[in-house]
Amino acid sequence: MKMNTLNPAQQLCLVMSRIYDAKLTTVSGGNLSLKDKEGNIWVTPSGGDKGRYQASDMLKICPDGTIEGKRKASMETGIHRSILMDRPEFTAIVHAHPPALVAISLMHQLPETAMLPWIAQQVKGIRLAGYGCPGTEALRAAVARAFQTDINTAILANHGAFIASEKGLSDAFAIFQNLDVSVRIQAKAASLTGQMPHLISKEKLDDYHSAKAPQFEALAVGERTQKEREVRKSILDLAGRAYNRDFLTSSVGVISARVEEDLFVITVSGADNASLGDEDLVLVKGYMAEKGKTPAKSALLHQKIYEENPEIQSIIMAAPPNAMVFAVTDLDYDVRTIPECYIVLREMKKFPFGSTINGQKELAAYLGPNSPVAIVENDCFICTGSSVFNAFDRLEVAEFSAEAVWNVKLLGGHPISITENQIIDLKKNFGII
Incomplete structure (x- = not known):
């Protein structure tokens, strides 16, 4: 509504x-x-x-x-x-x-x-x-x-x-x-x-907020293909799930999915994630977008990731509350908690605050099948996948595993990571390179 x-x-x-x-x-x-x-x-x-x-x-x-x-x-x-x-x-x-x-x-x-x-x-x-x-x-x-x-x-x-x-x-x-x-x-x-989280300096905040949104020319849009209809339906379905599970808020979080090699659908700027509809999705190709719609400010980052990684079909940028603890502290996100976490997330690297604007090339070069998730300090998690469902799965696993680590703290213990030999066994059994 x-x-x-x-x-x-x-x-x-x-x-x-x-x-x-x-x-x-x-x-x-x-x-x-x-x-x-x-x-x-x-x-x-x-x-x-x-x-x-x-x-x-x-x-x-x-x-x-x-x-x-x-x-x-x-x-x-x-x-x-x-x-x-x-x-x-x-x-x-x-x-x-x-x-x-x-x-x-x-x-x-x-x-x-x-x-x-x-x-x-x-x-x-x-x-x-x-x-x-x-x-x-x-x-x-x-x-x-x-x-x-x-x-x-x-x-x-x-x-x-x-x-x-x-x-x-x-x-x-x-x-x-x-x-x-x-x-x-x-x-x-x-x-x-036991410490307060890292804060963003006024200088970095000013640079972040002063970055201009990209300007797009009008894209001629024809009749929707079956693939585009499927992509739009998947985005709307999983955006609703992500909102209901507290991974997105009404104004924070962006989802996109590829339709063709150089064509993708992304949520519009200022979208209300609590009530996304088809009108809140915009088709983007290069510096062109559907007439009358403004893509999310991060659209060029999504485009760069798709250009550099043909195997990536969907991208979700979100700030889930448990996982974000690792984005605002020096804590490393350990993917060696449970087998599912390692199998789904593989590895996770932190990038400096502002990378979504000034480090797009580096993010695009890092993300891929063996490194599908990136953390941007004091900003977001970027989850990629072979489909919207796959990217959502990675977001969900990242958040659930982070919450598990926090619960270990509440229980008064320390998480014990899977051993190197156990990782070798996982790689062998699940074909992980």
């Missing part, structure tokens, strides 16, 4: 169900608001099942303060109204209590925002708001004071987070979801290493 096709009440329902389904709130926690073009503020009601709201449950607060709706407004509606009135540029607010953000709030600290490039870009200032009893003037005032400064994110002491967006509810949710993932990565990195 596309956000831009929904009215305000429907948008609130959809985003709240996404928050609940992503395990970022309980059935009774959290509230949302959305300001429409007429200046009305739409809010979620008090109580009820957050994962199963209906549009008729939502309330509309008119500019004169009149409330329309059959339910009682959320006890934190006053906070939403204060933020939207004090900061008229904002159009939507997300508030909930995901465990990772609550953990930070219990420490009365702020998450690292220079660990991942999209967090550094999306979180335009963050502050800690003092504690206040829910539904009270004290809490409203504390959050309002935080948002009177130039921020879009507030961590509430012993509570959760408020995130506001100028672009709308979908964007506010994306920031909220990405920040939660970021804190989970930060927490696991600290647990495994």
Whole structure:
């Protein structure tokens, strides 16, 4: 379901169900608001099942303060109204209590925002708001004071987070979801290493975000071949799985697949991975793309990998939270955990942050059948395969194996790697060169 096709009440329902389904709130926690073009503020009601709201449950607060709706407004509606009135540029607010953000709030600290490039870009200032009893003037005032400064994110002491967006509810949710993932990565990195994760310097962040997206000419598109239809269907199916399994977020992650030697399909720039449709896929050939569609910024990297590796048929770039621990620390990703991990992943090399832009040649030269996965520091995992399914399998194995290593830490032990003789046996039995 596309956000831009929904009215305000429907948008609130959809985003709240996404928050609940992503395990970022309980059935009774959290509230949302959305300001429409007429200046009305739409809010979620008090109580009820957050994962199963209906549009008729939502309330509309008119500019004169009149409330329309059959339910009682959320006890934190006053906070939403204060933020939207004090900061008229904002159009939507997300508030909930995901465990990772609550953990930070219990420490009365702020998450690292220079660990991942999209967090550094999306979180335009963050502050800690003092504690206040829910539904009270004290809490409203504390959050309002935080948002009177130039921020879009507030961590509430012993509570959760408020995130506001100028672009709308979908964007506010994306920031909220990405920040939660970021804190989970930060927490696991600290647990495994006893140290804080590596951060990206301002200079490198500026270079990363200032890199211009490639310009594409219009590609003449004819009737779709059977292969293209199959490729598109596979991307949409496995993108949905990847989102549901927490490998992609609504705004982070790109998938592509080859149709012909120099022709591939890739997700569009700004795609909502939570609701990808055929219109979110674009055909690319060289510096040409389907008219009216803008490929993901990494399209030229995908193209370079396909050019250098004819055996690669699909590429997935993602930031799965367990595996990303190895991207933000000095820890090496050991593929010698279980046989499946070695058989599927083979080996894994780290590349410096910024390589997706400035090191495309090196990445393309490294990736191949015997080295199908690359880690880009503080950025992503790049998984390649002979099909979308094969690339997805590698992403899934990388994430599951990383989680297993973290669970070893929780059990108070140390992972014991497969021996060299056991690796030789695996190579012999599975024909690994």
